[in-house]
Amino acid sequence: MPELPEVETIRRGVAEHAAGRTVAEVEVLHPRAVRRHVPGPRDFEARLVGRSVWSAQRRGKYLWLELGEPADTQSTEFVGTAGGGVPGEALLTHLGMSGQLKVQPEGAPDEKHLRVRFRFTDGGPQLRFVDQRTFGGLSLAELVDVDGVALPTPVAHIAPDPVEKVFDAEAVVARLRSRRTGIKRALLDQSLISGIGNIYADEALWRAKLHWARPTETLTRPAARRLLAAVREVLDEALAAGGTSFDALYVNVNGESGYFDRSLAVYGQAGRPCPRCGALVRRDSFMNRSSYTCPVCQPKPRNAHY
DNA sequence: CCGCTGCCCTGCAGGC
DNA sequence: TGCCTGCAGGGCAGCG
Helix, strand or coil: CCCHHHHHHHHHHHHHHHCCCEEEEEEECCHHHHCCCCCCHHHHHHHHCCCEEEEEEEECCEEEEEECCHHHHHCCCCCCCCCCCCCCEEEEEECCCCEEEEEECCCCCCCCCEEEEEEECCCCCEEEEEECCCCCEEEEEEEEEECCEEEEHHHCCCCCCCCCCCCCHHHHHHHHHHCCCEHHHHHCCCCCCCCCCHHHHHHHHHHCCCCCCCEHHHCCHHHHHHHHHHHHHHHHHHHHCCCCCCCCCCECCCCCECCHHHHCCCCCCCCCECCCCCCECEEEEECCEEEEECCCCCCCCCCCCC
16 A cells, blocks of 8 residues: 555645645545445535635545635635634545545546546646545545644544654654554554554564564663664655555556665565675565565564564 | 454456 | 466454
8 A cells, every 4th residue: 555655745746736726526436435425425526516625634644635615715815724723624535555646637538446536626637536446535524633733533543653743752662662562563553653554664674673573562662762763764765765666556646656666675575685684585474464574684583473 | 441353345466 | 268366555343
């Protein structure tokens, strides 16, 4: 799935292409894409028409567009995000495993897995939600204040991600060490720290020289800090490269691929040499998915926690 | 409360 | 060629 760097790349594109525009028409082509919008597809379509897009926001892997009130569409003045007080409404997006948000000119052929189309009053490019596996989806959600940050209700339980100002590394270190589970399971827990998925978990663990099954309670404070620093580092580097894409499924709003896959040390590199020591990268099955490690740099702990 | 399993979907690669 | 299995970057309900 798109992880934080890929979602942030998309967010920037959507902010550039959609902010300040007003929705003219919405077409839900597959009801499952809006299954989290309880009132249903027709309500989803109807309630978005006439709404203006104020901004594109993100926490972890969730992306949302702050919407203006229907009455605001008369105003030509672009209004930024309302810093405090007035709660608003947002178009919430999660890309799941295979979701894409694309900006496409009117007349571009429909993608095979086009699920939702947005047209705007300016007649310019459409915004399209394309999703092969339909694990992702869109919904309308109220914004609520959580520790000074306006979040859509379904995102209220998601922890800050490592690139947010409100991210508190020491608090995460403490919570991490109080868990009784494997370190990778904890890294993937979006209510502890958000934005990390299978790729960047493996890459950060490799950088920190930690095995995925290392019990969280045995992590020293400095080791936990090093791990979070490695997470931040790998996310920053991937973001600078425009994200990771192995194939056409992971692209920015213009359909362009990121290049971070060229920098992956272990993820997907089974049988190839560890860039640090040359030992052959191994693949383990874990949580019904894969984990990649260097057998020398990341030895399996004696008290491994699966 | 916490940790963990199973499941939601489609498509593709690889084995037979 | 086809059929089958396993796998893919996620998250959530529901269980103990």
